[in-house]
Amino acid sequence: MYTVYGKTDTRAFRVLWMLEELGEAYDFVKTGPQSEDARARNLLGKVPVLEVEGDSFGDSVAIMQFLADKHGRFTAPAGTVARGKQDAVTNFINDEMDALLWMGTRHMFMLPDDQKMPEIRGPLKWEFARSIDRLAGFLGDRPFLMGDEMTVPDILATHCGNWAFGAKYPVENEDVLAYFKRMRSREAYQRVKALG
Known part of the structure; x- marks a missing residue:
């Protein structure tokens, strides 16, 4: 049995989605960052x-990959070329999408006022738009980023897409928009969304 600590409006959504896709039982403790539960x-x-x-342990990507490896689903096997390619796409999404969104969020809401630079969002949005086009290149005409089957980077990319919509970052590539729509229509995604 797993227990997930977090909130659905954080990166915990990714972990909950993975557990729902796997059909694994879990308890969900709704708690925010820096809470007593989280720090403990x-x-x-x-x-x-x-x-x-x-x-x-923490980190949404580490947790998703752990769960995928443990249950042998939504991932290529460790030590294979396919896994190396999958990890390369995962790291691209982390570095070129998640990191840009997180930087923008920090400068809008998280940093002390004397450290905030809201104007940084302009260059971040420009860079994010380029990353969306690169994501489209990975996707090509396939249903999922790595081919015919959903893997860890699909959850990560879709969650970043959701974050981008909320933060008003540009997602204009029609193929990527259609991909995000397909991913959000999955039953497991909808079950996590209903957790609120």
């Missing part, structure tokens, strides 16, 4: 945190 289970106090087998 993650040195950084960030969410999500996954508690499993009497231990816990």
Whole structure:
């Protein structure tokens, strides 16, 4: 049994979605970053945190990949070229989409006022638009980023797409928009969305 600590308006959504896709049972403890629950289970106090087998760890991508590896689904096997390619796409999304969104969020809401530079969002949005076009290149005419089957980077990319819509970052590529729409229509996604 797994326990997920976090909120659905954070990166915990990704972990919950993976668990729903896997059909694995879990408990969901709604708690925010830097809460007592989060700090007790993650040195950084960030969410999500996954508690499993009497231990816990954080980072949404690490958790998703752990779950995919543990259950042998939504991933290529470790040590294969296919997994190397999958990890390259995952790292691209983390570096070129998630990081841009997070930087913009920090400068709007998280940093002390004397450290905020809201104008940084302009260059970040420009760079994000380029990343969306590159994502389209990975996708090509396939249903998922790595081919015919959904993998970890699909959850990561779609969550970044949702974040981008909310933060008003440009997502104008029609193929990527259609891909995000397909991903958001999945039953597992809808179940997590209903958790609120």
